[in-house]
Amino acid sequence: MPPGRIGTALLDVLIGDGCAACRMPGPPLCADCTALMPVIDGHACRRCGHPWPDARDACPQCIAGVAQARQAVRYESPVPEAVRALKDSRRRALADLIAVIMAAHMAGPAHGAVLVPVPLAPARHADRGFNQADLIARQLGRLWGVPVHDCLMRHDGPSQRGSGAGARRAQVAGAFHALGRVPLHAVLVDDVVTTGATLSAAARALRAAGCARVGAVSLARVVLGGAGTRVG
Numbered sequence: 001m002p003p004g005r006i007g008t009a010l011l012d013v014l015i016g017d018g019c020a021a022c023r024m025p026g027p028p029l030c031a032d033c034t035a036l037m038p039v040i041d042g043h044a045c046r047r048c049g050h051p052w053p054d055a056r057d058a059c060p061q062c063i064a065g066v067a068q069a070r071q072a073v074r075y076e077s078p079v080p081e082a083v084r085a086l087k088d089s090r091r092r093a094l095a096d097l098i099a100v101i102m103a104a105h106m107a108g109p110a111h112g113a114v115l116v117p118v119p120l121a122p123a124r125h126a127d128r129g130f131n132q133a134d135l136i137a138r139q140l141g142r143l144w145g146v147p148v149h150d151c152l153m154r155h156d157g158p159s160q161r162g163s164g165a166g167a168r169r170a171q172v173a174g175a176f177h178a179l180g181r182v183p184l185h186a187v188l189v190d191d192v193v194t195t196g197a198t199l200s201a202a203a204r205a206l207r208a209a210g211c212a213r214v215g216a217v218s219l220a221r222v223v224l225g226g227a228g229t230r231v232g
């Protein structure tokens with residue numbers, strides 16, 4: 001979908017709570033905040049999508065076990081506000097908008113690929129009432145014309161919030177297993193990539209169940225700060 005259609009799609013998901021970022025009455029993300037979306041449109045790692053000042057085939061932020069990962073935007077304002085409004089305020093209309101933004105800025109996967117949402121642990125899922133990655137994957141599947149197969153299960157574990165990279169890896173290692181048959185070419189769908197540890201653990205479970213190739217698409221990437229790592 002061309003970026004120009006984002007505004008039209010915004011009008012399609014009107015809800016009453018106003019903009020998730022600036023609170024202006026109207027759609028879940030207003031036109032001004034949508035225009036501020038920090039799109040990843042410069043050079044990026046061809047393998048994991050992390051933005052860099054130059055094009056490269058691999059980088060220190062590459063995600064183990066994921067053949068190709070892509071993200072539409074950096075995890076910078078107004079993206080965290082929109083993601084929090086979806087997850088914590090349960091504003092489900094934002095999932096459709098997030099999928100529209102992803103489809104506008106990322107090419108769909110190769111023919112034969114199947115989208116696999118990254119699951120929440122059962123306790124978290126029960127508490128929230130839905131899995132945001134599942135809502136995003138289903139809308140993305142409709143936009144791209146790609147099937148969705150919810151074939152991963154996640155075990156309950158401690159919250160990731162506030163954890164460092166090493167702790168995250170330890171928490172999610174072995175946290176996933178596949179349910180039934182898995183697609184030969186899976187593309188994981190999640191909202192935000194922080195360290196990549198979650199995607200890596202989910203990819204490992206898919207490959208252990210027979211998946212030959214695992215990719216990943218997410219709305220946003222937490223981009224390393226500091227000079228030289230940001231583009232644009």
Ligand SMILES: [Zn+2]
Nearest residue numbers: 019022030033
């Ligand atoms: Zn706004």
Ligand SMILES: [Zn+2]
Nearest residue numbers: 045048059062
């Ligand atoms: Zn990389």
